[in-house]
Amino acid sequence: MDEYPTPDFDTVFDGEEGLTVWLAAVALLIAVVGLVGNGLILWLLGFRIRKNPISVYVLNLAAAEALFLSSHSILCVGDAFDIFEHSPSWLGVNSITDLAYSVALGLRAAICTELCLWALYPCEYPRRRPQHTSGAACGGVWALASLLWGSQLIFCLGIEGSGLCLVTVVAEKAYLLLLTTLLFVASLALVLRVRCGVRRRRRPRLYRLALLTALVFLLCGLPPEVQHFLETFGLELLIPSWIPQLLANVNCSANPFLYFFLDRRFRQGRRGREPLRLVLQRVLEHGMEGEEREASQDTSWETSF
Incomplete structure (x- = not known):
């Protein structure tokens, strides 16, 4: 059995290796915060809040992001201390990380597409939308990502010299x-x-949430994707490799905080002893009814994008 190198803890905190270790520690801290946030979302949506079409997407997104943060943290620690690099265990964890990333991206795209259809066809789409669209879409995203990354793992690693490896990549x-x-x-x-709707009315929180989610991905989720794409073809980014790693953790840790930040009462400190369950339920409430009820009680608040 091959033996993998053990880190030298006497010199690992010096020079460039020391910088790598400290950056890995920062990435781990971000991942822990993100895991706590996504774990809270999983608990609330899984056991405390009645599901609606959007909450099904958010529940699966929290699961995918928690899986990504867990596996990516293992990779960061392994890279920092040069542990099990390119071993079968490392390749397996790396495949899980890529799988979780693709699922999270697919679910973000599904949420934005769903809300876009609600906004473009507010009368027709709710009536014609199949009842289990959210569950079917989430299942399809998980299944397709598992098929793609499972095939790549088999043909690129399990079967050496297979011509199908390039096809899967x-x-x-x-x-x-x-x-x-x-x-x-x-x-x-x-x-x-x-922005250009004929009728002037409050923007539902879910629309703002979809736009903020896309913005966070543009700033934090896209650089790791570009880095991975270039590395596939033997190219490198002009920025240090640790920057996309940190941004990837931020990308999967930000959503739980965005959910609560979008609630005006929570943001302004007027929540009091209101349970987080009610705050999250208010944010994920779809349609104009919930917004109009709250608009009659509070002053209007809009965010320009």
């Missing part, structure tokens, strides 16, 4: 490109519909 990159394009097209359409 190209399919993976095309799938991520398609999801990224869908996310931004849906977000742009949602922005135009909300």
Whole structure:
């Protein structure tokens, strides 16, 4: 059995290796915060809040982001201390990380697309929308990502010299490109519909949430995707490799805080002893009814994008 190197803790905190260790510690801290936030969302949506079409997406997104943060943290520690690099265990964890990333991206695109259809066709779409669309879409995202990354793991690692390896890699990159394009097209359409709507009315929190989610991905989630794409073809970014790693953790840790931040009462400290369950339920309430009820009680608040 091959033996993998053990880190030298006497010199690991010196020079460039020391910087790598400290950055790994920062990435781990961000991951822990994100895991706590996503764990809270999983608990509330899984056991405390009645599900609606959007909460099903958010529940699956929290699960995918928690899986990404867990596996990516293991990779960061392994890279910092040069543990089990390129071993079968490392390759397995790396595949899980890529799987979770693609699922999270797919679910973000699904949320923006769903809300875009609600905004463009507020009367027709709710009536014609199948009842279990959210569950079917989430299941399809998980299944397709598992198929793509499972095939890549088999043909690129399990079967050496297989000609199908290149096919699976190209399919993976095309799938991520398609999801990224869908996310931004849906977000742009949602922005135009909300900003240029004929009727002047409050923007539902969910629309703001979709746009903020797309913005966070643009700033924090896209650089790791570009880095991974370039590394596939033997190219490198002009920025240090640890920057995309930190941004990837921020990308999967920000959503739980955005959910609560979008609630005006919570943001202004007027929540009192109101349970977080009610705050999250208010944010994820779809349709204009909930917004109009709250508008009659509070002063209007709008965010310009």
